[in-house]
Amino acid sequence: MDIIVLLPLGRCSKIQELQMTTVIEDNVHVFGVEGDSDELDEPIKDVFADVVFAKKHNLMSLNSINWSRILVQMAHYFFAYFQCAPSMDVCPLPLVEVVVPTGAAGNLAAGCVAQQMGLPIHLATVVNHNDIIHRTVQQGDFSFSGNTSPTLASAMDIQVPYNMERVFWLLSGSDSGLIRALMEQFDSTKKQCVPKELLAKISETISSQSASDEDIIQTMQRCWEENHYLLCPHSAIAVCYHYKRSACEQPSLPRCCLAPASAAKFPDVVLQAQLVPEIPADIRALEHMKTQCTPLRRGDDWTQVLRKKIEDLSQERKGGMSSQG
Known part of the structure; x- marks a missing residue:
């Protein structure tokens, strides 16, 4: 290989x-x-x-171009649900909200598959300044907005979230003709307005929010102060959603935030948040190794x-x- x-x-x-x-x-x-x-x-x-x-x-x-990557991530939602559901002895089963920090939307597509299988979850997708998915969920504006902006959550610096094609297909009732036409127009013009019927289904299924670099720093600081848990900047985007929703919701659903990376990979951002990086010895050793x-x-x-x-x-x-x- x-x-x-x-x-x-x-x-x-x-x-x-x-x-x-x-x-x-x-x-x-x-x-x-x-x-x-x-x-x-x-x-x-x-x-x-x-x-x-x-x-x-x-x-x-x-990467998530490969469908098997989506299927593997789907299992995370079932594990999260079993951890967070307040009871498994009621019918219907209680709803749990899962917050997904999103770039190319592969993990979001996995959550949609889990929903389609009957798992009682509500999805919340959270992005950084590159907010095409947030604009899609809120307004149906699936359009490229110019150059991709570098942010502290660098793995989410994406404006062509190709897995949204899978999300659209799943939530459109598998309308392949509609989704093919929608994506062909997006590919050629980088602009698309999601049809009203599909937007209604998306809005019913998914909540969204956009987080700034300042939000990321403040969330990392607060999570450390309250829980002594060191978030990576991508995980902080999910927890930022939780903090903002908790401040205005009484009561809220049980909620799980997906954490896609270790803070050890982002010591510069940890220092920017005025926190102390925790870098394992095997990660530090990389600085002295040969590269190609x-x-x-x-x-x-x-x-x-x-x-x-x-x-x-x-x-x-x-x-x-x-x-x-």
Whole structure:
């Protein structure tokens, strides 16, 4: 197996970058892309859109382009429900709200699948300043709003949340024709107004909120002061929703906030919140390890570079098997 990694240079924390670039085994090939997460997703989508090419080289994606990633995350919702439901001895079962910090909306799609299976949860999706999903839920405005803004929650700096196609499909009653037309228009114009019937279903199923960098810092500080729990900036976006809703709701549903990462990956943000980073020794050791990373610069044809790398690796594998034979 060969592994190809694309990381957005300067768009993730130093530790996140080191976790990828210090893997120097011969079968791991790391590319540093001079672009944001939306931009580096494009060559990946292009490669997988060529079905003949993908089958020929036995390609598989490990991000949420791959449906199996959604299915794995779906299990989190059942686990969370069993932890948070006040009772399992009543009928109907009580409702639990699950707060999902959202970038490409893969985890949100997993929650929608769990709902469709009958799990009694209400979903709340929370984003950073890149708020296309928030605008979609609130107004039906599924539109690109310009350049992606860097925030403290860098993994959520996304304006093309491709898993919303799955959310739309699930909540439209599996209306493939409608969703195909909607997504084709979005792909060509980066603008789309969600139909009223679908928006009504989305609003009924999902709540939303947008959090600023200031919200992230204040939430990290408050959670540490009240609970001595160190949040990562992405987890803080979910807890920010909880704090704001708790202040104005009496009483509220049982609520679970999904925490997608460790604060150890974001020491700079922890320091910005005037807290003390907790960095394990194996993470600190990354700073002293050898790294390897091939740049993908602006102006390069990233799709062509990726295709050539895949073809070269396949050829090497075939050559190796022939010589062994």
